[in-house]
């Protein structure tokens with residue numbers, strides 16, 4: 001196929017890589033520019049001779065979305081990386097230090113019934129309902145690009161929105177689960193959507209189904225294997241990928257985005273289509289104000305998902321009592337919507353991928369990744385950061401019987417400033433705009449520029465939202481919008 005038209009993709013996270021693949025498949029010459037040394041966006045990894053860490057996502061959930069992507073290119077995930085289903089899916093530590101496991105549904109229901117009689121059937125009902133929510137959402141909303149003037153009036157969108165539950169994820173969970181620990185466990189799943197269960201609208205109450213029925217998986221080698229496979233597919237399709245090149249501005253001529261200009265070298269890459277797949281606000285800052293779709297007041301009115309302290313540890317000992325994924329719950333979570341460093345650690349996660357894949361650490365050692373949510377927009381404060389990290393070490397030491405601090409041979413900590421400088425993330429937010437009531441569906445920033453007909457946006461700040469799976473879908477939606485095609489919804 002003669003490739004006469006050129007699409008330029010800004011940003012090589014999952015959204016940018018996905019958009020690049022669909023544009024290349026449609027016959028475009030595609031140039032992808034990534035400012036960092038490696039594509040993958042938030043899914044960066046680090047390794048030395050002994051340990052290998054994921055610095056970003058480590059929960060591989062909603063496997064169907066990855067499969068859909070691969071199938072669109074005549075491939076499947078297992079041709080690229082080995083997936084292991086985690087069983088139990090994760091371990092939940094209560095504030096008192098006891099624990100219970102996220103088991104397969106039947107055993108989970110028995111377990112929850114022992115916490116509070118009636119929670120067993122409540123859990124089964126929640127699972128069944130969340131399965132229906134997921135299929136309605138996936139068929140009716142996930143592939144919706146929200147571009148028409150009144151998208152909520154489209155019959156499919158309208159009937160789906162009408163059928164989906166009202167309220168928040170927390171109020172929905174509370175209808176079914178009464179015990180404190182059972183509720184903190186299902187509520188804690190909301191962090192995958194970039195927020196807390198009391199703020200995320202109930203149409204997103206599908207996580208119990210995705211976690212307990214579809215399962216939580218580990219890609220061998222961690223998320224870098226998934227990134228590598230996306231890169232390979234893109235390159236096979238002819239996408240030119242340039243890593244270490246930051247786009248400084250998008251040029252406009254005769255009312256269209258005509259080229260992008262690379263920072264430092266002033267190289268100008270002409271474009272027929274531009275898809276900007278970084279954080280939306282920073283994408284807009286590459287345009288003169290008259291070509292930006294949203295005002296600064298719009299952005300000031302928005303709530304971002306929390307930032308996080310991510311602690312990667314190489315340990316010289318095995319750590320008993322942890323599974324691959326572990327959630328330390330706290331029913332009185334720290335307020336993540338303030339601008340104040342929390343004095344006490346709230347709910348946090350500990351991943352121990354060497355539990356499933358021992359070769360990520362040397363013999364007898366372990367890799368741990370501790371993710372501690374903190375409010376976005378905090379000033380750097382080493383003492384406050386260290387206080388929360390020490391609290392996490394104490395809690396992990398208490399339940400494992402290992403003095404974590406003295407077992408550390410490698411410690412790598414990132415926090416807000418890393419997310420700001422690496423990804424231009426406002427306030428160092430981990431997952432972009434939170435999926436709160438007035439920030440979803442038609443209220444989320446649009447995939448298509450309001451000012452320039454050939455400029456599109458992809459990524460976690462657009463629909464469907466945050467998380468690797470949704471970023472992949474957003475790349476497809478942006479490419480389809482650019483191609484004037486309607487994406488097909490499939491279960």
Ligand SMILES: Cc1cc2nc3c(=O)[nH]c(=O)nc-3n(C[C@H](O)[C@H](O)[C@H](O)COP(=O)(O)OP(=O)(O)OC[C@H]3O[C@@H](n4cnc5c(N)ncnc54)[C@H](O)[C@@H]3O)c2cc1C
Nearest residue numbers: 011013014015035041042057058059247278459460467468
């Ligand atoms: C610590 C952490 C844990 C997470 N855990 C999970 C998890 O377990 N499971 C899950 O599904 N999701 C998780 N997420 C969320 C998930 O990683 C993101 O939602 C998703 O990766 C976002 O992809 P994206 O392509 O939209 O954006 P990004 O990954 O941010 O990619 C955008 C890219 O654009 C580049 N860019 C920006 N501006 C420019 C420019 N001017 N020129 C060139 N390049 C530019 C950036 O460098 C970046 O590489 C986590 C995120 C973090 C940070």
